[in-house]
Amino acid sequence: MISARSHVEEIAGVAMGKGSLRDAPVLQSWLRCLNDYRLDPAQAQEAYIVPATQLKEHREQADELIRISRTAVEGLFHHVVDQNYVLLLSDARGVTVDFMGDPTFDNQLRRAGLYLGSEWSENRAGTCAVGACIVSGDPVIIHQDDHFDTSHINLTCTAAPIFDTLGDLTAVLDISQLRSPTIKASQHLALHLVTATTRRIELANLMARTRHDWILRISRSPDFLDVDPEAALTIDASGRITGLTHGGFRAFARMLDLDGNVTRSLIGAPISRFFDIDVDDLPRFRRGRSDRERVIRTRSGVPLFAGAIAPIVSVRGASSSIPRMPQALRDLSFGDPAMEAVQMRASKLAGRDVPILIQGETGAGKEFLARAIHEARPNAGRFVAVNCAAIPETLIESELFGYTPGAFTGAASRGKTGLIEAADGGTLFLDEIGDMPLSLQARLLRVLSEGEITPVGGLRPKPVRFRLISASHHRLDLLVADGRFRQDLFFRLNAATLVLPSLRERQDLDGLVDHLLVRIGADEGRTIRLNAAARMALRSHRWPGNLRELANALRVASALAEGSDITPEDLPEAVQTPRAPMPAVSAAQDLAAELAACGGNVSELARRLGVDRSTIHRRLRRIKKS
Structure with missing residues (x-):
């Protein structure tokens, strides 16, 4: 390993066009660090x-991937x-969202940055395995003074x-050591x-999202x-490709006579364009067939082995009335009319460049819907989510807009790219925007x-x-009326509005539960x-935490269940407790007064009384008849 001084001199030589024996990905990254990020190799940064x-926030956004x-x-x-x-799982912005290492070396690992x-990111840390992998999209070894x-x-760091x-x-998996053998070839096994491992993760992700x-x-x-295909x-x-494990299919690019961007050209194309099969041929590749019967050929004649898994047959409560729509939007509803209306409206809006405002209670699935709209769009780019309520007011400006070097006391010497700029070419999701100053x-x-x-600066x-x-x-319109939200910004945001019903208002609870249990079981x-x-207990609960509470309750119950069956005793205590009966309303004028106090909003009255909306409607009909 060369000295720090020799290392700086070598980088300076590369900048002036001198030859080097280092790998091309290393040299390309060095030049990006010098020319694009204006980093100085002589100024070491912790x-x-x-x-x-x-x-x-980063871990919440990556929660599903971490679990999968x-x-x-x-x-x-x-x-x-x-x-x-040490293993690091980093998100697409280079932040480590999951970490595994020997706790004995925690202090050393934290100082070295091999830590949660x-x-x-390359613009902050310079040439490194995670950063170079994010930029190139290829596996890479950055060994010792390649940094x-x-x-x-x-x-020594190796990432895919x-x-x-x-x-x-969407993420990078990195395997690193604090100290390492001096030969870079020693990391080829890593x-x-x-x-x-990344191939297996992509397969698990594909299967988790397919129904x-x-x-x-x-x-x-x-x-x-x-x-392990x-x-x-x-x-x-209809025989069209809706998703795939992109890392694995890159290996088949040459066989399919396609360039390195093979995976993009596959999405939406008929399977028969690339292989000598159609959708009707898939059942003959299911498990149990002989190897000879499971051979397919590419259109260029290359033989491959194939194994098929049939779609999961209709989950309880799934609606067959919904027409074809992008895969990402299908898991929003399991027979609830209000959610089906949201599905159809979101499907139509997904391909349009109009701002969308999603309204709904906390935990109702607003970010899930936003991601589904994003993923339904071809060449969607990055999805950058910002929780405006979670970032301290003193930091939100620099987080959103970024800052230049030395913009304020305590600013990083290299500056910082803001989240808005990070969403360039993709989708910016501003959650809880009503809390923005x-x-x-x-x-x-x-x-x-x-x-x-x-x-900033x-x-x-x-x-x-x-x-x-x-x-x-x-309700942003109410915030506008109170002077807490700009009217001109409100009109910019709500070109199209999608309103998510709360879980207690939905009619597809059974379908949702079954769907979540399938996913938990797969994990x-x-x-x-x-x-x-247990199912009756779930139906009786009011679900103030909506879908988030339901998912958490099922995960807890799955962990506590002795066998494969969840009983009421396995559910969280709050879910086990029966819902209180509706408080007595003695006369028609009392209910009318309660409803008037809620501005005529039946859903709000139901929330106040702790009952379903249908109970209020039933009581109102009874009053009209009497």
């Missing part, structure tokens, strides 16, 4: 750990823990990308292990085809009007283009059912 509030990837990551860690490796909450910053040249089912890079489509697993060998894709009833509302309005952003605006989706549990590798008494 590893950066994001604040706790910011880390919480946990089994595969734990399996990898079990194999490498004796070699003192560390940020390894740009001299504070990292003791580390994780793509979502539509081809967007590269193989981390790449294989109505066929899954086709593909490998060059029949060995382990049904448990090289690639997989989903196919809808008035002063920032004016700045946001300017961004929306001008299509450009100026970082900056003088030159930058052009930005993004899809805007906002959400709030507040845990077992079948989970509700017995009749």
Whole structure:
């Protein structure tokens, strides 16, 4: 390993065009650090750990991926823990949202940035495995003095990308050591292990998101085809490809006579364009057939082995009346008329460049709907979610707009890219926008009007283009009337409004429960059912926490259940307690007075009295008849 001084001199030589024996991805990253990010290799920077509030937001956004990837990551860690490796799962912004390492070395790992909450984006940390992987989309080894910053040249880091089912890079899995053998080739096994693990994570993610489509697993060998295929894709009833494991399919690009962006060209295309099969042929590739019967060929004649998994047959309460719509929007409803209306409206809006405002109670699924709208769009770009209520008012301006170097006391010397700029080319989701300070509302309005952003401390605006989706549990029109929200911004945000019903107002609770149990069971590798008494307890609960409370209750019950059946005793105590009966209303005028106090809003009256909306309607009909 060379000295820090020699390292800086080598980088300076590369900047002047001198030759180097280092790998091309390393040299390309060095040049980005110098030319694009204006980093100085002579100024060593300590590893950066994001604040706790910011880390919480990153982890919440990555919650589903963390859960889906946990089994595969734990399996990898079990194999490498004796070699003192550390595993980092980073989101698409380079922030470590999950971490596994020997707790004995916690202090050393935190100082080195091999820790939960560390940020390894290339513009902050310089050349590093996570950052280079995010930029290139390819697996990479950054070994010792391949790192740009001299504070990292003791580390060896190997990373591989994780793509979502539509081809967007959603995370990076990194395997690192504080100290390492001096030969870079010693990390080739680490590269193989981390790449294989990301392939398994992509497959688990694909299967977790698929309900109505066929899954086709593909490998060059029949060995382990049904448990660890090289690639997989989903196919809808019309024979079109709806999603796939992008990392795996890159390996087949040459076979399919496609370029490196193979995965993008596959989405939406008929399966028959690439293979010698159609959707009607899929049943013959199901498990139990001989290897000889499970051979398919690419259109260029290359033989591959395939295994098919049929769609999950209709879940209880699933509606068959909903026409074809993007995959991402299908799991919103299981027979509830109000949610079906939201589905149809969201499906029509998904491809349009109009701002969308989502209204609904806390926990009703506003971010889930926003992500579904984002994912329903081809070439959607990044999805950047910002909880306006979770960021302290003193930080929200710099978080949203970013800042230039030295913009204020305590600012990072390299500046910071804001979340609005990070959403350029993708979707910006502003959750709880009703809690945004008035002063920032004016700045946001300017961004929306001008299509450009100026970082804190900056003088030159930058052009930005993004899809805007906002959400709030507040009635924004009422905030406008109270002077707490700008009217001009309100009109900008609510070009189209989607209103999510609360869980207690929905008619598809059974379907939702069954769907969640299937997903939980897939995560845990077992079948989970509700017995009749537990189902009745769920139906009787008011669900003040909506879908979030329901999902948490089922996960707790699954963990406590002795076998595959959940009983009432396994449910959280709040869910076990029967709902209180409706308080007596002695006369018609009493109910009328209560309803008038709620502004004629039946849903609000039902919330106050702790009953279903149908109970209020029933009582009103009874009064009219009497």
